[in-house]
Amino acid sequence: MRYFPDSLMRLLTELQKLPGVGPKTAQRLAFHLLKEPAEDARRLGNAIGTIHEKLTNCTICGSITELHDDPCRICEHPQRDHSVICVVEDPDDVSIFERTGTYSGMYHVLGGLLSALNHVRPEDLRIPELINRLRGGEVAEVIFALSPSVEGSATVTYMLQHLAPHDIRVTQIAYGVPIGSDLDYVDDVTLSQALEARNEVG
Numbered sequence: 001m002r003y004f005p006d007s008l009m010r011l012l013t014e015l016q017k018l019p020g021v022g023p024k025t026a027q028r029l030a031f032h033l034l035k036e037p038a039e040d041a042r043r044l045g046n047a048i049g050t051i052h053e054k055l056t057n058c059t060i061c062g063s064i065t066e067l068h069d070d071p072c073r074i075c076e077h078p079q080r081d082h083s084v085i086c087v088v089e090d091p092d093d094v095s096i097f098e099r100t101g102t103y104s105g106m107y108h109v110l111g112g113l114l115s116a117l118n119h120v121r122p123e124d125l126r127i128p129e130l131i132n133r134l135r136g137g138e139v140a141e142v143i144f145a146l147s148p149s150v151e152g153s154a155t156v157t158y159m160l161q162h163l164a165p166h167d168i169r170v171t172q173i174a175y176g177v178p179i180g181s182d183l184d185y186v187d188d189v190t191l192s193q194a195l196e197a198r199n200e201v202g
């Protein structure tokens with residue numbers, strides 16, 4: 001066991017709580033911060049320390065937005081297509097679709113997928129919020145862009161019952177591309193094509 005002063009040990013402990021950061025990476029990051037000007041470390045600390053105060057979930061789509069910018073810029077954008085809603089699992093997925101620059105509709109973040117194994121029930125997801133959005137009559141299509149896993153399929157199946165009473169087109173993006181947690185590894189062209197070649201469901 002290597003010896004570190006208490007303050008450094010505290011930083012290492014916190015860094016190692018981050019996904020993908022093991023002891024070695026934590027040490028590399030910590031020593032890098034020590035070498036850099038103090039101001040850089042302060043700025044980083046400040047950016048991390050204030051994310052919960054400055055960011056919130058958009059009250060309409062559930063994506064991440066500035067506290068003073070709710071509803072988010074996508075939901076409020078006058079030029080975007082408010083008649084199409086792309087349903088995704090996490091806020092992170094929104095940024096991935098936005099990266100492609102080809103989708104101009106709305107989003108709806110569920111906040112997870114139904115899973116008996118992980119005890120995720122329908123009431124844990126933002127399903128009523130989506131149904132509410134359909135009541136205005138402006139929405140013509142809902143596109144599912146969920147992982148093609150057992151949980152993703154179960155979520156789509158469950159939601160189809162709730163979408164059925166509404167007179168809307170329900171589609172899902174063309175699979176054959178690894179999506180879901182691996183959405184980040186799909187290149188923009190493939191993702192755009194998967195969206196373009198979406199199929200009717202239900």
Ligand SMILES: [Zn+2]
Pocket residue numbers: 058059060061062063071072073074075076
């Ligand atoms: Zn929004």
